[in-house]
Amino acid sequence: MKIVRADVIVTCPGRNFVTLKVVTDEGVYGIGDATLNGRELAVASYLRDHVCPLLIGRDPGRIEDIWQFLYKGAYWRRGPVTMTAIAAVDVALWDILGKVANLPLYKLLGGASRESVMVYGHATGRDIPEALDRYAEHVEQGYQAIRIQCGVPNMRSVYGVSKGNGMYEPATKGVVEEQTWSSEKYLDFVPKLFEAVRDKFGFDTHLLHDVHHRLTPIEAGRLGKSVEPYRLFWMEDPTPAENQGGFRLIRQHTVTPIAVGEVFNSIWDCKQLIEEQLIDYIRATLTHAGGITHLKRIADFASLYQVRTGCHGPSDLSPVCMGAALHFDLWVPNFGVQEYMGFPKEALDVFPHAWTFERGLMHPGEAPGHGVDIDEELAARYPYDPAYLPVARLEDGTLWNW
Numbered sequence: 307m308k309i310v311r312a313d314v315i316v317t318c319p320g321r322n323f324v325t326l327k328v329v330t331d332e333g334v335y336g337i338g339d340a341t342l343n344g345r346e347l348a349v350a351s352y353l354r355d356h357v358c359p360l361l362i363g364r365d366p367g368r369i370e371d372i373w374q375f376l377y378k379g380a381y382w383r384r385g386p387v388t389m390t391a392i393a394a395v396d397v398a399l400w401d402i403l404g405k406v407a408n409l410p411l412y413k414l415l416g417g418a419s420r421e422s423v424m425v426y427g428h429a430t431g432r433d434i435p436e437a438l439d440r441y442a443e444h445v446e447q448g449y450q451a452i453r454i455q456c457g458v459p460n461m462r463s464v465y466g467v468s469k470g471n472g473m474y475e476p477a478t479k480g481v482v483e484e485q486t487w488s489s490e491k492y493l494d495f496v497p498k499l500f501e502a503v504r505d506k507f508g509f510d511t512h513l514l515h516d517v518h519h520r521l522t523p524i525e526a527g528r529l530g531k532s533v534e535p536y537r538l539f540w541m542e543d544p545t546p547a548e549n550q551g552g553f554r555l556i557r558q559h560t561v562t563p564i565a566v567g568e569v570f571n572s573i574w575d576c577k578q579l580i581e582e583q584l585i586d587y588i589r590a591t592l593t594h595a596g597g598i599t600h601l602k603r604i605a606d607f608a609s610l611y612q613v614r615t616g617c618h619g620p621s622d623l624s625p626v627c628m629g630a631a632l633h634f635d636l637w638v639p640n641f642g643v644q645e646y647m648g649f650p651k652e653a654l655d656v657f658p659h660a661w662t663f664e665r666g667l668m669h670p671g672e673a674p675g676h677g678v679d680i681d682e683e684l685a686a687r688y689p690y691d692p693a694y695l696p697v698a699r700l701e702d703g704t705l706w707n708w
């Protein structure tokens with residue numbers, strides 16, 4: 307079997323997605339997600355101009371060799387654009403392998419390690435009463451794990467809270483939105499939010515929260531320590547993780563579990579964090595961290611140190627990523643939780659999928675491959691619409707971490 311075509315499809319059904327479709331001489335094809343929020347066309351070009359031509363004529367079954375060829379062969383290793391492009395190829399090739407073998411992807415990986423995949427949903431509100439209402443809705447829907455984000459008094463905007471009544475969407479069309487941030491106001495407020503959740507709902511649900519890279523290590527240590535009575539499942543991205551050693555400082559002060567890695571693109575980004583057991587959950591995703599082939603490597607390495615997976619699953623990774631991630635989650639022995647934000651209806655129509663959701667639990671389905679397809683005619687009706695992620699500035703105007 308040979309690869310005869312590789313096409314890049316850019317579409318905006320509610321938000322921008324980049325999809326790679328790899329076609330073989332036997333007519334079997336596979337698809338992979340190549341979406342990098344706010345920098346979509348860089349990956350589309352990397353694939354179209356530099357990777358697709360190299361795939362033609364290759365045996366799609368040589369997944370590991372193609373991965374190594376694209377990684378080592380570029381000479382310029384790692385980086386979000388490169389690794390997202392490699393991931394798209396990798397996931398498309400696993401999809402082809404599954405279709406050829408007539409097996410769902412999770413069976414190729416070694417079979418199911420659990421009956422279903424626990425996912426966490428997002429409860430967000432402008433103030434505590436609204437956030438608690440959203441939390442209650444998730445409890446009613448059967449979610450066992452819920453992330454809570456809330457507006458902070460006297461702060462104009464905050465990560466994770468939608469402006470209108472719709473689903474939270476951080477990217478804004480055409481412009482870079484500037485937000486204001488105060489670590490002091492946030493640190494004074496957020497323990498009250500968790501206290502309110504535990505007072506109202508008790509300890510039966512897993513409680514998660516995303517700090518979104520906003521604190522310094524010592525501030526993160528203080529936050530973790532002050533919220534220990536509320537027994538968080540995790541505090542996510544408490545501080546930027548380029549300096550992996552910085553997490554030692556957080557660990558010295560708190561036993562609140564830590565999840566990091568949604569912006570990581572390779573095993574090297576998390577090597578020290580895992581080896582020194584500075585985190586509890588690794589959030590690297592298929593789409594941004596080299597696909598099934600590389601995420602498997604990261605997860606196996608993490609398992610040596612009792613670090614579990616908690617894959618990033620926002621609406622800005624496509625339903626193709628979600629489908630493939632659920633196969634990975636069903637197999638991976640050291641699974642923790644999977645994020646599930648949901649998708650706009652238009653996106654679900656463009657990407658027909660085999661996965662199911664029932665009361666906070668998901669299953670990838672039994673379709674061969676990863677079970678997600680693309681309706682190209684429908685996709686063509688939604689042209690690319692540039693959008694950017696916001697930036698955050700401190701109250702004096704200093705550019706901060708968004």
Ligand code: EZ4
Nearest residue numbers: 343476516518568620622695
């Ligand atoms: O800000 O995916 O945990 N989820 C997150 C996301 C990220 C977006 C960036 O594109 O932090 O909402």
Ligand code: CO
Nearest residue numbers: 516542543568
């Ligand atoms: Co996050």
